[in-house]
Each structure stands twice: as structure tokens, then as C-alpha cells.
Amino acid sequence: MIKARIKFEKTGSMKFIGHLDVMRYFQKALKRAKIDVGYSEGFNPHQLMSFASPLGLGLTSCGEYLDLQLKSVTSSEDIVKRLNDVMSEELRVLDFKVLPEDAKTSMSILAACDYKITLRQGYHLWENFRQELDAFLGNDTILFTKKTKKSTKEVDLKQSLYEYKIDYEAEEFSLFMQVTSGSVFNVKPELYLQAFYESKGMEYSPFTFEIHRLEMYADTNAKKGEVNMNGSDKKRVLQPLSEFGETVS
Amino acid sequence: MRKLAVSDEILLTIDKPARYIGNEYNMVVKNPKEVDVRFCMCFPDVYEIGMSHLGIQILYDMFNKREDVYCERVYSPWPDMDRAMREHKIPLFALESQDPVKAFDFLGITLQYEMCYTNILQILELSGIPFYATDRSEEDPIVIGGGPCAYNPEPIADFFDIFYIGEGETKYDELLDAYKEMKKNGASRREILEGLAQIEGIYVPQFYEVSYKDDGTIETFKAVNQYAPERIVRQAVTDVTNSSYPEKPLVPLMRVTQDRVVLEIQRGCIRGCRFCQAGMLYRPIRERDVNRLKELADKMLEATGQEEISLSSLSSSDYTDLKELVYYLIDECGSKGVNISLPSLRIDAFALDVMSKVQDIRKSSLTFAPEAGSQRMRNVINKGLTEEVILKGAMDAFRGGWNRVKLYFMLGLPTETEEDIEQIAVLSDRIAREYYTIPKDERNGKVQIVSSTSFFVPKPFTPFQWTRMATPEEFLQKQRFLKGKMKEQLNAKSIKYNWHEVELSALEGLLARGDRKLSKVIMDAYKDGCMFDSWSEYFVYEKWMRALENNHLDINFYTARERSYDEILPWDFIDIKVSKKFLEREYEQAKKAVVTPNCRQNCSGCGAAVFSGTKCGSGR
Numbered sequence: 107m108i109k110a111r112i113k114f115e116k117t118g119s120m121k122f123i124g125h126l127d128v129m130r131y132f133q134k135a136l137k138r139a140k141i142d143v144g145y146s147e148g149f150n151p152h153q154l155m156s157f158a159s160p161l162g163l164g165l166t167s168c169g170e171y172l173d174l175q176l177k178s179v180t181s182s183e184d185i186v187k188r189l190n191d192v193m194s195e196e197l198r199v200l201d202f203k204v205l206p207e208d209a210k211t212s213m214s215i216l217a218a219c220d221y222k223i224t225l226r227q228g229y230h231l232w233e234n235f236r237q238e239l240d241a242f243l244g245n246d247t248i249l250f251t252k253k254t255k256k257s258t259k260e261v262d263l264k265q266s267l268y269e270y271k272i273d274y275e276a277e278e279f280s281l282f283m284q285v286t287s288g289s290v291f292n293v294k295p296e297l298y299l300q301a302f303y304e305s306k307g308m309e310y311s312p313f314t315f316e317i318h319r320l321e322m323y324a325d326t327n328a329k330k331g332e333v334n335m336n337g338s339d340k341k342r343v344l345q346p347l348s349e350f351g352e353t354v355s
Numbered sequence: 356m357r358k359l360a361v362s363d364e365i366l367l368t369i370d371k372p373a374r375y376i377g378n379e380y381n382m383v384v385k386n387p388k389e390v391d392v393r394f395c396m397c398f399p400d401v402y403e404i405g406m407s408h409l410g411i412q413i414l415y416d417m418f419n420k421r422e423d424v425y426c427e428r429v430y431s432p433w434p435d436m437d438r439a440m441r442e443h444k445i446p447l448f449a450l451e452s453q454d455p456v457k458a459f460d461f462l463g464i465t466l467q468y469e470m471c472y473t474n475i476l477q478i479l480e481l482s483g484i485p486f487y488a489t490d491r492s493e494e495d496p497i498v499i500g501g502g503p504c505a506y507n508p509e510p511i512a513d514f515f516d517i518f519y520i521g522e523g524e525t526k527y528d529e530l531l532d533a534y535k536e537m538k539k540n541g542a543s544r545r546e547i548l549e550g551l552a553q554i555e556g557i558y559v560p561q562f563y564e565v566s567y568k569d570d571g572t573i574e575t576f577k578a579v580n581q582y583a584p585e586r587i588v589r590q591a592v593t594d595v596t597n598s599s600y601p602e603k604p605l606v607p608l609m610r611v612t613q614d615r616v617v618l619e620i621q622r623g624c625i626r627g628c629r630f631c632q633a634g635m636l637y638r639p640i641r642e643r644d645v646n647r648l649k650e651l652a653d654k655m656l657e658a659t660g661q662e663e664i665s666l667s668s669l670s671s672s673d674y675t676d677l678k679e680l681v682y683y684l685i686d687e688c689g690s691k692g693v694n695i696s697l698p699s700l701r702i703d704a705f706a707l708d709v710m711s712k713v714q715d716i717r718k719s720s721l722t723f724a725p726e727a728g729s730q731r732m733r734n735v736i737n738k739g740l741t742e743e744v745i746l747k748g749a750m751d752a753f754r755g756g757w758n759r760v761k762l763y764f765m766l767g768l769p770t771e772t773e774e775d776i777e778q779i780a781v782l783s784d785r786i787a788r789e790y791y792t793i794p795k796d797e798r799n800g801k802v803q804i805v806s807s808t809s810f811f812v813p814k815p816f817t818p819f820q821w822t823r824m825a826t827p828e829e830f831l832q833k834q835r836f837l838k839g840k841m842k843e844q845l846n847a848k849s850i851k852y853n854w855h856e857v858e859l860s861a862l863e864g865l866l867a868r869g870d871r872k873l874s875k876v877i878m879d880a881y882k883d884g885c886m887f888d889s890w891s892e893y894f895v896y897e898k899w900m901r902a903l904e905n906n907h908l909d910i911n912f913y914t915a916r917e918r919s920y921d922e923i924l925p926w927d928f929i930d931i932k933v934s935k936k937f938l939e940r941e942y943e944q945a946k947k948a949v950v951t952p953n954c955r956q957n958c959s960g961c962g963a964a965v966f967s968g969t970k971c972g973s974g975r
């Protein structure tokens with residue numbers, strides 16, 4: 107079997123399609139495109155595929171990843187074209203790479219994600235919002251109480267905020283963030299906004315902002331199960347998940 | 356980017372937003388401004404159910420093949436969305452263009468089961484279309500109903516402008532052409548309805564008047580418009596091989612009830628089971644050519660990428676070239692990772708061979724539908740399955756490694772006695788006993804038998820259309836009796852007994868053989884909050900009983916009453932081309948427990964031969 111990685115985008119109304127449904131969409135699209143996919147054994151054989159990280163309902167993205175196993179490949183260009191010919195305008199394949207035989211799944215190596223956060227149409231922010239948010243994210247610690255059904259836990263979100271930038275040039279609000287992701291530790295970008303609103307004693311409405319995922323990375327300097335967050339001894343070396351394989355021509 | 360009718364805020368707060376966004380693969384996109392007729396096709400139940408229905412896919416494809424028509428779809432908004440739409444005043448919209456349903460020329464509603472009637476009112480209300488056909492204006496779409504429940508349209512007659520009686524492939528082109536022409540000439544709504552009433556198979560309820568006797572039965576049923584025919588004749592396809600069939604079915608974005616490609620191998624049934632409405636309504640048997648089916652299977656799988664294909668028909672085993680088709684599919688699909696599902700297959704050597712190839716024996720179960728426990732009862736309903744055949748099938752399967760059996764029965768069939776009911780338990784037990792005759796080291800653990808009973812609901816256009824249905828109390832008593840008998844069996848521990856909800860069946864019985872007086876009851880029940888009645892979590896029997904009471908109607912008049920042959924039945928004005936004389940004869944034979952041979956053994960001259968290509972009953 108040949109290991110391969112697909113990068114794709116999810117936009118428009120497809121943001122209302124859940125993660126499992128995206129998987130089913132790909133299963134069918136791969137069949138329509140007659141890609142030579144590998145199957146598991148047994149009476150109900152299924153395609154061997156896995157996603158880097160499920161995208162929450164309502165989010166859009168131009169940096170989603172899907173790993174799969176194929177019996178044969180033509181060329182990257184051909185596979186991207188064949189898939190896009192049988193897929194929705196709002197779910198497009200951007201890239202196809204063949205991975206080395208010993209490649210780990212994107213799910214297991216995912217370390218960080220880039221996000222872009224913008225204001226949803228019809229919503230408004232107060233005058234010095236950008237400056238105040240900028241100052242808040244610049245604090246040494248960003249304490250946030252995570253509430254689950256069972257417990258409440260205080261966490262410092264600053265540790266997992268690798269980069270951020272607020273665009274002051276643009277007319278509309280736009281925030282770029284890079285945060286910790288993956289199976290060991292995962293943060294959602296809206297937590298920072300929620301923490302900010304709470305610090306102001308205000309209620310955060312989940313609909314004020316639109317969240318768009320831009321890219322996913324692996325940390326090539328991290329060992330299995332290790333997360334190099336801010337303040338850890340090791341240096342992070344982030345590499346986009348699409349850069350682990352080869353384009354086939 | 357497509358603009359959606361509902362805001363992100365709402366779509367992200369309700370359950371399963373994918374129900375409302377359209378954009379399925381193979382969805383047809385047209386510019387509504389460039390067509391002459393906009394048709395909105397509705398299945399009045401939740402998206403997952405509606406999307407699983409073959410009939411809509413056939414018509415959707417057929418209408419959209421016409422350049423002058425744009426056919427779109429709508430399903431019942433689930434109660435959470437219903438609430439949001441009312442609160443935010445969002446009119447019901449079609450999935451494709453996301454335009455309001457009210458802007459369409461037609462709203463076509465498919466009527467697959469009686470329990471969806473209140474959902475029709477929900478659709479109308481959310482669309483902003485007046486409930487009653489006679490209250491509608493030039494601005495409103497023409498509301499047209501079709502499907503099996505249209506064969507007794509009377510309980511919902513007041514809500515529809517038109518009913519289409521028969522198979523959609525036959526008269527819709529004529530109807531759409533006529534409408535287009537009249538619209539172009541500026542015809543009024545009334546003129547359009549009068550024009551359409553002249554097309555065969557079209558029933559315009561407001562052009563008919565019913566009067567009743569003191570006892571509540573029908574005195575007269577008369578056409579009161581010069582263009583309305585006295586009798587409406589069912590329309591049926593003669594050549595199903597060359598009739599329209601979707602080669603690129605829609606592929607939903609979310610999991611739906613039947614998430615697969617459906618291949619309709621034939622229409623109609625030769626068996627003539629006396630309780631079965633479909634078996635009468637879709638006479639005669641019409642087989643689709645096997646080469647066409649192979650071609651369709653290939654094309655549909657390629658155009659959808661679906662991982663499963665299912666054969667659809669009332670009785671697959673009767674399809675002449677079944678072996679050829681099934682082995683072709685196994686060869687083709689197996690290599691492509693596609694599963695095959697074969698419902699309604701009679702258990703025999705061929706079926707067992709196929710099943711062992713397409714499913715995991717240890718995980719699958721055998722299904723038998725004897726429908727009745729005793730041979731006498733099976734003769735009454737003309738179910739040609741004998742105990743011998745069941746036991747032999749089961750035994751062969753047990754030897755092949757199966758150990759799970761599902762059995763389906765009905766309670767409350769005409770002439771049923773306690774003895775007949777007891778036989779359901781006895782038969783279940785006998786199958787288990789057979790299993791244990793196999794030496795221990797050759798069998799596969801314990802046997803598991805699941806016996807289910809449903810309550811018999813008499814339906815129009817069957818030999819039992821005159822029969823008295825049992826009351827809920829009687830049904831429950833029968834059920835209790837059977838439960839007791841099940842416990843007495845030797846293998847009681849291996850038998851699981853499942854049953855249906857009695858109240859749902861009672862209501863189904865009321866609506867199935869109802870008359871026009873019931874429209875008020877349906878309206879009152881809806882106003883009282885009834886909706887999604889086929890969903891047990893939403894079904895409130897008491898509200899229906901209250902609605903009946905407020906309208907001074909007795910459910911037993913409709914259900915628990917034996918009709919006489921000379922009574923005018925509410926659906927008598929429809930001619931399905933299976934003669935009333937034949938149905939009467941069949942009822943008499945039933946009472947004597949005499950079997951009628953199936954169409955291939957011997958034609959009984961039911962009348963449906965008019966729709967047959969060559970020799971009726973052969974299917975060819």
C-alpha cells in the first residue's frame with residue numbers, strides 16, 4: 107500500500123457538515139474519481155483513511171488534511187483534478203502527496219494550527235476592541251477556567267498561544283493565531299476570545315466571530331507524546347503537514 | 356457562494372443543520388428565471404426519511420430532464436427548526452435555490468403513509484399557503500398530492516388542489532405542458548384546475564360533492580364541475596424498462612435512513628396477498644429488463660460513489676432473471692468494495708448462497724414473513740408460505756451456519772381465533788426445536804429467534820377493505836394472550852417477542868379508510884400540536900381522540916365496522932383497474948380460507964392486464 111496525504115479546503119455551506127460526514131463524502135468522492143484506494147479486509151471492507159483533526163461545525167478551513175492508503179497512484183496533478191471534478195465547489199482538494207513508507211499519521215504528529223478570526227456579518231465591536239484584545243493577549247499569563255461536566259480547571263492559555271497578530275490596516279477586524287493542537291493537548295481558538303470577554307465581565311457570544319483554519323503543523327523536534335509549548339526547554343520546529351511527502355509527477 | 360435561507364446563528368443552534376442546506380452531490384442547479392415551471396417536491400417527514408425515498412428521486416430526475424421545468428425539494432423541518440422558523444418568521448424554502456416554497460408554481464407532496472397528514476399542514480403553514488384549497492389565491496402554488504395514500508385522498512381532500520392517481524412517469528409531462536400553456540395564456544387558478552381535471556388520472560377534490568346518510572355512510576358522491584370526470588382512472592407504466600429512471604441519484608451530505616443506491620427491479624407483485632395494498636395498487640407485475648438493470652447499477656454506482664446497492668421490489672424472488680442479476684452484481688460490486696443488500700428475498704438454496712457471499716453469516720439473520728401463525732390463517736390472507744417451506748429454509752440456513760431468525764406476523768387478521776394466535780408461538784418454537792436437532796458440535800451456539808407482531812390495518816383497494824378492524828382493547832388482549840403462549844413454549848428463552856404500538860395502528864386505521872369528514876379532525880389535531888405522528892416521541896393519541904370527540908366522530912365507525920358490499924366507500928370513485936368484483940370475490944374466498952393461485956400460476960382476471968405489455972402475470 108502507498109501512504110498518501112490530501113490537503114483540502116472546506117468553505118461556504120459545507121461548514122455545516124460534521125466531521126464524520128466529511129469522511130463519508132471523501133469515501134464516495136474517491137470512488138467517483140476512481141482512485142485506487144486500499145480497503146480493509148472482511149465482509150464490510152472500508153477505506154483506510156484518517157483525518158489530522160476534526161474541524162468543528164461552523165468553522166471553515168483551507169488547511170485540512172486527510173491521510174489514506176492507495177494501491178496505486180497516477181500523478182498528484184491527476185488525482186487532484188479527478189477528485190475536484192467530482193466534488194463540491196465548497197470542498198476542494200488543494201494538494202496530494204505520497205508519504206514515505208514509515209510516515210506517521212497526521213493525527214499523531216499534529217502539533218499546532220493557524221487560525222484566522224474575523225467578525226461575522228451583522229455584528230459590531232466597540233471602538234478600542236483591537237487595542238484592548240491585543241493588550242490582553244500580550245499579558246504574561248492568560249488564565250481561563252475550563253468547565254467540563256465533571257470539573258472546573260484553571261489553565262494558562264498563554265502557554266499554547268504560539269503567535270498572534272491583529273490586523274490594524276484592514277477595515278474589518280481580523281486576528282491571526284497559532285495555537286497548540288493535536289492528540290496530546292488541544293486548544294480551540296475561541297477560548298482566547300471567551301477569556302477576553304470574561305476578563306471584561308462580558309458575555310461571549312459564539313456567533314460574533316467567524317473562525318477559519320489556515321494550516322496545520324507537525325513539530326519535527328518533538329518526540330512522540332511530547333508537546334513543546336511556550337516555556338518548554340526544547341525549541342519548536344513547525345512544519346506544515348503537506349511538506350512531509352513528495353509530489354508525484 | 357450560495358446564499359442560505361437561514362442564518363448561521365440558527366443553523367448552528369439546531370440539530371443536524373445539513374438537513375436544510377441542500378448542496379447534495381448530483382443536486383440539479385438551474386436558473387429559476389430561465390424556466391417556465393417551478394415545481395417543489397415535498398416528502399412530509401424529516402430529511403433523512405425523505406431522502407431515502409426512491410419515488411422522489413425518480414420524479415426529481417424526470418422533471419429536471421425538461422429544460423422548461425426546475426424541480427427542487429423540501430422536507431418537514433424538525434420541531435427545533437420549526438420553532439426557529441416560526442420565531443424568526445422564516446418562510447419554508449426549497450433546498451436547491453433556498454427560495455420560499457410560496458414562489459413556486461407547484462408544491463407536490465408525496466403521501467407514503469397516513470401518519471404524515473399533520474405534517475402536510477405544517478408544510479402549508481410554514482410556507483404561508485392557506486390550508487384549504489378553496490381559500491387559495493392566484494399567488495399560491497398548486498398543491499398536488501400523489502403516492503399510495505392518494506388512493507384514498509378523502510381525509511385530506513380539502514387541503515389539496517389536485518391529486519395525481521397513479522405512477523408519476525405517465526401523465527406528468529402532459530400535466531406540465533398543459534399548465535405551461537395555460538399559464539402563458541393568463542389562465543386563472545380555476546381555469547387551470549378545470550384544465551388539469553381533464554387529464555386522465557387527475558382528481559380535483561373541490562369539483563366533487565359528497566352527501567351522507569344519517570348513519571354517517573356516504574349517500575352520494577358527485578362531480579359538480581362540467582370538466583370533472585365521474586371516475587378517476589389509475590395511470591400506470593406499461594414498459595418499465597424504458598421508463599425514466601435516475602442515473603445520477605442525489606447523494607446526501609449526511610447519513611440518511613437508506614444511504615445507498617436503489618435499483619427498482621420490477622413493479623407490482625404476482626402474489627396477491629389479501630392484506631397487501633401495494634400488491635393490489637401496483638398490479639400487474641412489470642419486470643425491468645436485466646440488461647437495463649445492469650447498466651443502471653453501473654451508472655448509478657459510478658455517478659454516486661455509494662458503497663451499497665439495494666434491490667427494490669415487493670418480492671425480489673419472483674424476478675425472472677434474479678440469479679443473473681445478483682451474480683453480476685456480486686462480481687461487479689465485490690471488486691469495487693460495494694455492499695449488496697437484498698431485501699424481500701425468499702429463503703431458499705439460491706438465497707442462502709447469495710447471502711453467504713454478501714454478508715457475514717455470524718452477524719446476519721434470516722428473515723421470514725409468514726404474517727400468520729396457522730396455515731388456515733395464511734390461507735385466509737393468501738400468503739403462499741407453508742410451514743414446511745419455512746422449516747426447510749431455516750434448517751438449510753442453520754446447517755450453513757446461521758443461528759438468528761427474524762419472524763414477522765400480524766395480529767387481528769379477519770376471522771382470527773385464539774388458536775391461530777397460539778400458532779405464532781408454536782411456529783416460533785418449532786423453528787428453535789429444529790435448530791436443536793442439529794448435533795451440538797455442528798451448530799453455532801444458541802439459536803436466537805425474534806418474533807414481531809404488528810396489528811393488521813385494513814386498507815382501501817384490498818379484499819379486506821370491507822373488514823372490521825379490531826379495537827385497541829381487542830388488539831391488546833390478543834397481544835397479551837400471545838405473550839402468555841410465548842412463555843409456555845419449550846424454547847421460550849430463545850424467543851424474543853416484539854410488538855408494535857397499538858394506538859398508532861388505530862390511528863392509521865382511522866385515516867386509511869376515512870372520509871372527508873376527517874379533514875376537520877386532522878386540522879384540530881394539528882392545531883392542538885400534533886405533528887410527526889409517526890415518531891413515537893411526538894405522537895399524542897389523546898389529542899387525536901379529543902379532536903374526534905370535538906367533531907362528534909367515532910373512531911369505531913371508521914375502524915371497527917364491517918362494511919357491506921353495497922356501501923359507497925369514500926374511494927370508490929377511483930378506478931385502479933383491479934375490479935371491485937375481483938376484490939369481493941377474494942374477500943369471500945378469504946372467509947372460506949381458500950387460496951387463490953398467483954398470477955404466474957393462473958390469471959384470476961383482476962382487470963390489471965390493461966397495463967401489461969404482453970402476457971399479464973409474466974412480467975414481460
Ligand code: SF4
Nearest residue numbers: 954958959961971972
Ligand atoms: S390480470 Fe391476471 S395476471 Fe394480470 S394482475 Fe390481474 S390476476 Fe394477475
